[in-house]
Amino acid sequence: MRFRSPHTRRSPHARRTALAAVAALALSAWIPATAEAAGAAEAATARPGDVVASAPSAFHPLPxxxxxxxxxxxxxxxxxxxxxxxxxxxxxxxxxxxxTGPRPLITYAVGTVGMGDSCAPSNNLPYGTAMEANLIQQYTLRGWAVVVTDYEGLGTPGVHTYTVGPSAGHAVLDAARAATRLPEAGLSADTPVGIMGYSQGGQASGWAAELQGSYAPELKVKGTATGGVPADLMKVADFNNGSYGSGLIFMAAAGQDAAFPELKLDSYLNPAGKVLVGAMKESCVAIDAIAGSFKRISDLTVKNPLAQPDWQARLGQSRLGRTAPAAPVYQYHALGDELIPYAVGRQLRSDWCARGANVEFDTIWVGEHVSGVITHSPEVGNWMADRFAGRSPHPNC
Structure with missing residues (x-):
């Protein structure tokens, strides 16, 4: 194999692509050659959150x-x-x-970045090209450690299980476990943990909050800050069908199909739908959103999968609000959210409150979906700082 001279001029896109390829090769090299032979013994003692491999990386909010x-x-x-x-x-x-003493840990769930492996946060945080890196920096500047999951199938083999709530919730909680088990990080099992996320990350952090009591009760979770939450995928799909955010419907369908192949998404797609969804699996959110915008489900299918009982059942499994989070929750949603209906957020608040959860709900009166996570980040950080400090929350159910 020939490599370019380091002095050869390349475009920024080409450099990022090459770096991502090198990172992928390095990642595959982490697993020892003897791992397959030792698989049976390792499986007997393996736990969710165990670190399989690690390598030095970097964090840059901007290049x-x-x-x-x-x-x-x-x-x-x-x-x-x-x-x-x-x-x-x-x-x-x-x-x-x-x-030198203990420091808090944030397990951070990013919003939609896309479905291609190159979109994974771990492939962009080292180069300053991750979309939420400046938000993450706000928390490292407070002295908090942060772990950012890539989610299932994003940066690892397989198709990203986009919008599959239980999978994302597991990934968020196990990321916190892994961070506390990584010796170099200097954290421990007693590390206070905060869960954060917005949009797709709002779904993931909401699921982590609901699952934590049963799935990861040993984590010292002090609270969850979750915003712009797509708590009911059927309602979100209906809201976005044929609109600016319609590409998210097809991404979500591909993500559900990746988790549950028996749904057979391909059998519902017409030729244009197959081309679009195939491209979405390899692309990042900017391209996916543009390519899929203002399309109706009927434009790309021979039959609407969301009208079928098996699809409805699987999407229903990702609906939030049926379990009260064990730790306090700060939930926020923009009144003018053009992608995730404000009513969906309010219903989640009502469902959690009805089950006895400790919820503080905050309406973002000015702004829309994307701006909400940016303008509200100081309030999110302050709320979490109060939880780490042991101050009483102010639920408004």
Whole structure:
């Protein structure tokens, strides 16, 4: 194999593509050659959250912008929506601020980045090209460690199980477990944990909050901050059908089909639908959103899968609000959200409150979906800081 001279000029896109390819090769090299032979013995003792592999990485909010942090790319054990073991990748970031005592940990669930492996946060955080890196930096500047999951199938083999709530919730909780088990991070099983996420990350963090009491009760979760939550996928799909956000419907269908192949998405798609969904599986959100916008389900299918009982049942499995989170929740939603209906967020709040959850709900009166996560990030950070400090929350059910 020939490699370019380091002095050869390349476009930024080409450099990022090459770096992602090198990272993927390096990731595959982490697993020892003897791992297959030792598989049976390892499986007997493996736990969700165990670190399978780790390698030094980096964290840059913008290209070349320095941060006083250390980072590691990890692979860790987790669980699919149906309860099978899997392996997920992610990034652990720890401030290098001289702190010697225990520090809090945020397990951070990113919003939609796309379905192609190159979109994975762990492939972009080292180069300053991750969309939410500046938000993550707000928390490292507070002295908090942060672990960012890539979710199932994003950066690891298989198709990303986009919008499959239980899978995402497992990945978020197991990322926290993995961070506390990574010796280099200097964390421990007693580390106080906060769960955060918005949009797709809102669904993932909401599911982590609901699952934590039964799936990861040993984690010292102090609270969950979750915003713009697509709590009911059927209602979100109906809201976006034929609109600006309609591409998200087809991405979600591909994600559900990846988790549950018996749904047979391909059998519902017409030729144009097959081309679009195939491209979405390899692309990032900017391209996917543009390519899929203002299309109706009927434009790309021979029969609407969302009208079928098996699809409705699987989408129903990702609906939030049926279990009260064990720790306090700060939930926020923009009144003018053009992608996730405000009414869906309010219903989730009502469902959680009805089950006895400790919920503080906050309406973002000015703004829309994307701006909500940015403008409200200081309130989110302050709310979580109060939880870490042991101050009483202010539920408004």
């Amino acid at each position: 070349g912008q320095p941060t006083n942090t250390k980072a590691w790319k990890i692979q860790y054990r987790s669980t699919t929506a149906d309860g099978a073991p899997n392996v997920v990748s992610g990034t652990v970031i720890v401030p290098q601020d001289g702190r």
